Amino acid sequence: MIGLLVGLAAAAAQETPKIAAPEHPQAEAQALDLAKRAISLRSVAGPGNQTPQVAALFKSALVAGGFAAEDIEVTPVDDTAYIIARWRGSDPSLKPLVISGHMDVVEAKREDWQRDPFTPIVEDGFLYGRGATDMKFDSALAIASLIELKRQAYVPKRDIIIEFSGDEETTMKTSAMIAEKLANADLVLNIDGGNGTLNEQTGAPEYFSWQGAEKTYADYELTVTSPGGHSSRPRRDNAINILSAALVRIDKYRFKPEVSPLMRAYFKGAAAYEPPKTGAAMRAFAANPADQKAIETLAADPALVGGIGTTCVTTMINGGHAPNALPQRVTANINCRIYPGHKPTDIMAELKRVAAEPAMTIKYLPAGSVATDASPMRTDFIAAVTKGMNAVYPGVPVFPSMAAGASDSMWFRHLNVPSYGASPVFIKGSEDFSHGLNERDRLSNIRPAINYYLIVVRELSD
Numbered sequence: 001m002i003g004l005l006v007g008l009a010a011a012a013a014q015e016t017p018k019i020a021a022p023e024h025p026q027a028e029a030q031a032l033d034l035a036k037r038a039i040s041l042r043s044v045a046g047p048g049n050q051t052p053q054v055a056a057l058f059k060s061a062l063v064a065g066g067f068a069a070e071d072i073e074v075t076p077v078d079d080t081a082y083i084i085a086r087w088r089g090s091d092p093s094l095k096p097l098v099i100s101g102h103m104d105v106v107e108a109k110r111e112d113w114q115r116d117p118f119t120p121i122v123e124d125g126f127l128y129g130r131g132a133t134d135m136k137f138d139s140a141l142a143i144a145s146l147i148e149l150k151r152q153a154y155v156p157k158r159d160i161i162i163e164f165s166g167d168e169e170t171t172m173k174t175s176a177m178i179a180e181k182l183a184n185a186d187l188v189l190n191i192d193g194g195n196g197t198l199n200e201q202t203g204a205p206e207y208f209s210w211q212g213a214e215k216t217y218a219d220y221e222l223t224v225t226s227p228g229g230h231s232s233r234p235r236r237d238n239a240i241n242i243l244s245a246a247l248v249r250i251d252k253y254r255f256k257p258e259v260s261p262l263m264r265a266y267f268k269g270a271a272a273y274e275p276p277k278t279g280a281a282m283r284a285f286a287a288n289p290a291d292q293k294a295i296e297t298l299a300a301d302p303a304l305v306g307g308i309g310t311t312c313v314t315t316m317i318n319g320g321h322a323p324n325a326l327p328q329r330v331t332a333n334i335n336c337r338i339y340p341g342h343k344p345t346d347i348m349a350e351l352k353r354v355a356a357e358p359a360m361t362i363k364y365l366p367a368g369s370v371a372t373d374a375s376p377m378r379t380d381f382i383a384a385v386t387k388g389m390n391a392v393y394p395g396v397p398v399f400p401s402m403a404a405g406a407s408d409s410m411w412f413r414h415l416n417v418p419s420y421g422a423s424p425v426f427i428k429g430s431e432d433f434s435h436g437l438n439e440r441d442r443l444s445n446i447r448p449a450i451n452y453y454l455i456v457v458r459e460l461s462d
Contacts, residue, residue, distance in 0.1 A: 197209070
């Protein structure tokens with residue numbers, strides 16, 4: 001196994017720089033083996049959900065690696081399960097360090113993929129399979145790293161808890177349950193967020209960004225009704241036309257641009273890796289979020305517009321009941337990604353004001369999401385992550401970022417527990433196939449990721 005791992009990793013060496021990291025052959029081999037075994041389990045919500053089997057696999061690995069069986073809890077919930085494993089520290093008065101992830105994956109159809117999504121395949125220096133990126137490979141790396149720390153006879157001062165939810169990709173029911181159970185945590189290291197970026201041409205590491213915040217997901221239903229009638233007798237109060245006009249007003253509206261300390265640091269750090277015009281706009285916006293020229297440049301980029309404030313977009317519309325009748329009811333769904341610090345109810349009021357249509361009603365549709373503020377920019381966390389990253393990729397810039405979608409960090413932040421996405425996996429933007437076809441990850445991540453975790457976990461648990 002170890003020889004195979006080394007040989008396969010070499011296949012990607014032409015694009016991967018030399019890393020300043022020692023070998024840990026047992027941990028490296030275990031990480032790949034555990035990732036492959038987890039990928040082979042179809043942990044998809046619905047009939048045949050094998051998330052409980054993934055939990056059993058992880059528990060078996062942890063027990064074999066030195067965790068006490070009585071300190072590992074696997075809890076069934078509906079068709080899924082979650083797992084919480086505790087490594088007891090020397091000082092029980094200290095709040096625990098939590099390492100967080102999830103075991104479930106999104107659906108993948110064999111007929112759509114080049115390879116069977118639930119048959120892990122190693123090819124050309126990549127591990128292919130559903131969950132290779134999101135996030136069974138990350139889970140295996142973290143587990144193998146903790147077991148390596150056990151192998152080295154490390155004794156943490158504070159408890160280390162590693163937990164994996166079972167429905168992060170769907171309802172997040174177990175995610176919320178775990179956060180409630182671990183609400184006394186000192187800090188959460190979410191290994192399902194943040195990562196390193198590789199240069200598209202050379203494959204060299206460009207920068208590493210950790211996630212300190214995420215936008216709040218919110219859906220709103222907009223409705224207009226009218227008496228309807230025969231289409232041969234048009235009326236001015238046509239419900240489709242009225243709602244359409246309101247949607248156009250919403251589309252043209254821009255929520256107030258804003259920049260948090262975390263995103264200011266992101267714009268300053270990431271500007272160097274963008275085209276000159278975009279980079280200049282990022283720096284200008286970081287310095288002055290009212291800079292109209294910078295706002296226009298960033299708002300025109302779909303990848304960056306979400307970083308400068310709340311965004312709302314029409315995603316669905318439904319109306320009318322017959323081709324020869326005036327519509328009696330028309331609805332539209334507006335999906336918003338809300339900047340930290342704002343409540344969904346406040347955004348709803350703003351949408352209603354912008355729509356400026358008395359005949360329209362608007363309703364907030366709760367979707368298992370809660371509003372959260374950004375985690376504080378804690379110096380101990382930043383120092384630990386920077387130290388770990390510089391040890392394996394010397395000189396690679398490290399700075400924060402904000403996620404556009406929800407993760408398990410949301411539930412911890414909602415309970416005022418600082419949570420940070422800090423997966424050490426590096427990929428090219430063109431290689432990110434999370435939730436998509438032919439998902440894969442680089443084997444060359446294994447050694448540096450393990451060394452990163454060995455440093456970061458020591459720093460944060462001492």
